[in-house]
Amino acid sequence: MSLSHFDHYAPATLEEVFSLLQSKGPGARVMAGGTDLLLKIRHGALKPKYIIGLKNIRGLKTISFDASAGLTIGATALLAEVARHPDIVKHYPTIAQAARGTANPQIRNMGTVIGNLCNASPAADNAPTLLAMDAQIRIRGPEGERVLPLDQFFKGPGVTALVPLEIVTAVHVPAPPPNTGTAYLSLSARGKMDCTAVGVATMVTMTGKTCAGVRLFVGACGPVPLRAPKAEDILRGQELTEEVVEKAGTQASAESRPISDMRASGDYRTEMVAVLTRRVLREAHHRALAC
C-alpha cells in the first residue's frame, strides 16, 4: 500500500513555492489536502518526484467576507471550514451546502475547495455553485497575479488554465444582487460515498415577477462543468411559471453531453439533467422571492 517515493517541501511563503517549482521542473506538484493527489499516487496514476505542500503558507487559509466586496476563500481553507463558516452559511448557503455534501467528515477535515477546483474533475461538487455565482479564480505566478472568471478555468478532465509555475491562491465570489436565490442538487449511486453522477446549480435574480438574471451549470455531464446558455435564454426576462421551468429543463438536458460510465448511463444523466434543472430553478426562485 506504499506510495511511490517523492521528496516533500512545506514552504512558508509563495516566493519559495515559485522558486521550488522553477528549480524542480515538471516533476514537482503542489498539494493542498492531498485527498485527490495522494490517491492518484497510490493508484499509480501520478508519480511526482517532489511534493510542495501549501498548508504552511501564511494567509492562504483565510476566508473573508464583506457585504459589498463579497466572499474570498483561500487556497488552503478546508471543506469543513467552508461548510460551517457563519458568513458563508448565512450569505452563500449553497456554497456551504456543496462543501458539506463533498466526501465524508474525515476528507472534509483534510481537503480544500480550491483543491476540488484544481483537480478539475467534471464531477467536482464545489464547481457548479461557484460557476453559477460567477466566481473568479485568483492565480499567482512568479510574475504576479491574474484573475480569471471561473468559467474560463476548466479546460478538460484534470486540465485547468494554469500554466507551469502558477498556483491558485483563492476563489472570490461577488456579493449576489438583491432578490437572488441559488441552489445545487446532485445525484450519485450511493449517496456521498460515490462521486456525483449529475449535478446542477443555478443562481436566479428576480425583478418583481420577472427573472432578470440567471446562470445555470451542469456538472458531470461533459468534459468540464457546462453552462446551459440556451436554457438560460428561455428563462431570462420571463415569469418563472411551471411551463417555462419545464421547458428550460428540457433545453438544459439537450445542451449536456454526458457519457456512460460506471456511475451512470448517458441516457440516465440526460434525463436527470432535466429533472434537477427544474428542481434547482424552483428552489432558487423560491429563495429569491423570500429575500
Add this chain to the structure above:
Amino acid sequence: MKQVITLNVNGAPYAVAVYPSQTLNEVLREELNLTGVKLGCGSGDCGACTVLVDGLAVSSCLSLAVDMEGKAITTVEGLAPSGEVLHPIQESFIEKGAIQCGFCTAGMEMSAFHLLKYNPSPTEAEIKEAISGNLCRCTGYVKIIEAIADAGHKMANTGGETS
C-alpha cells in the same frame, strides 16, 4: 531520503525517521506499533484509519507523516491511556454490542470522540452524519449509533472527557 521528525502521539513525543512518502498510517502502525489504528481501503473511503490531528478526525491513510510535525495526534490507544480503564465511548461500544469483528471499531470510536468533544448530546441524524465516513460490514450500524448516544450521556454526566 529519510528525515527525522517528532510526532506528538497521545501526549508523548516520538522522534522517528520517515520517508516523505510514508503515510501517517504506516508510521503509526509500523514504526510506533500503534496497531489499534487500522488500514482498510487505503483510499479515504472506509474510515478504519481515522485518527484525530489537532482535534480533527482525519484519514491517516491519506495523510503524510511529514506533515504532522508539531501537531497533536490522538489514536484509539489514547482513549484509554492506562490500557485498563476504558473511555466511556469504549465502554458503551462493549455494553451496547456495537462490536462484531471489530475492524471498524477504532475508527468508529475516533469519529465518535470527534463528535462528542464538540457536541455531547447529538441527535441521531448528527451521529449518522459523524460516522458517514466509517464503514462497518458487520453490525448494521444500529448498535453503533446507540452506543455513541449512550457514551454522550455518560460523558455529559461526568463533565466531558475522561482522558
